[in-house]
Amino acid sequence: MKYPDATYIAQTRCWLENVVLRHNLCPFAHKPFKGGQIRYVVTDSARPEFLLEDLQQELEFLRATPVEVVETTLLIHPGTLEDFLDYNDFLDVVDALLVEEGYEGEFQVASFHPDYQFADTHPNDAENYTNRSPWPMLHLIREDSLGQAVTSYPDVDAIPERNIQTMNVLGTEHHRQVLETCLHAGTESE
Template identity: 85%
Template sequence: MQYPNATYIAQTRCWLENVVLKHNLCPFAHKPFKGGQIRYVVTDSARPEFLLEDLQHELEQLRATPASEVETTLLIHPGTLEDFLDYNDFLDLVDALLEDSGFAGEFQVASFHPDYQFEGTRPNDAENYTNRSPWPMLHLIREDSLAQAVDSYPDVDAIPERNIETMNALGTAHHRQVLETCLQTKKEPE
């Protein structure tokens, strides 16, 4: 189903608030969220090569914008790479783009997908929901900002294990319901 961009953004914000922030999956996300420093971009790219072009454009945009205005970007791509295995393979191209275009060391890209599955897990394992979003998405992160956040956070190495425990305690049925609720969010363009 095709939605207006505002709906994809509203659904993503719902997920961000009700999963990532609510369960503190990324303790560094609160500040840019509260400060309105997250840029939400929906691309209508229908092919991976066009998505790579959009990714490069957004990295350039982020580089040209002060972190005080835009700390991070969520590049939502609902019509591209809907199959998780294709998406996972695409991440190698993302890494190559970062390296080849001179963004490595300045930015990194985190990955989210509705069917995200970590290696060594089963498809229905609750821990996969740490990276399951309503739509396929690339999260563009400033390395400097991340380094500052990591330096000021006690025991950053414990975050992944804590997240797994949190997600497993809540259970798969809970996570499915939250995602389904977010997918029901509709917003008309302003």
């Protein structure tokens, strides 16, 4: 079922609030969230090459927009790369784009997907939920902002291990339920 953009955004915000922020998976996300500096963009790209064009347009938008206005973008793409292996392969293309188009050192892209699976994990391992979102998504991050946040945060290197521990304590069933709840956000009037 295809939803209006506002529904995909509501579902993504639900996930951001109830997973990422609630469990402090990314301690740097609170400030732009509270400041209204997160841009949510839904693309209807049906093919990876069109998604790549949308990604480049969004990188140009961020480059032209002051950080005080938009800190970061969540590029939600529910209609393409629904298979995690295809999505994972696409990330190499994203990295190449950053280098070829001169964005390396200025931006980086973090990855989120409903079926995200880290290497050497089982698909049902709770730790995979640190990167499981309601829809396939690319998170565009300004390197300068990340660098500033990292220098002011004690023990950045401990974040991934702490996140794995948090996810494992909560358990897979908890995470499934939260994602399921978020997938109903914004659909009440449909």
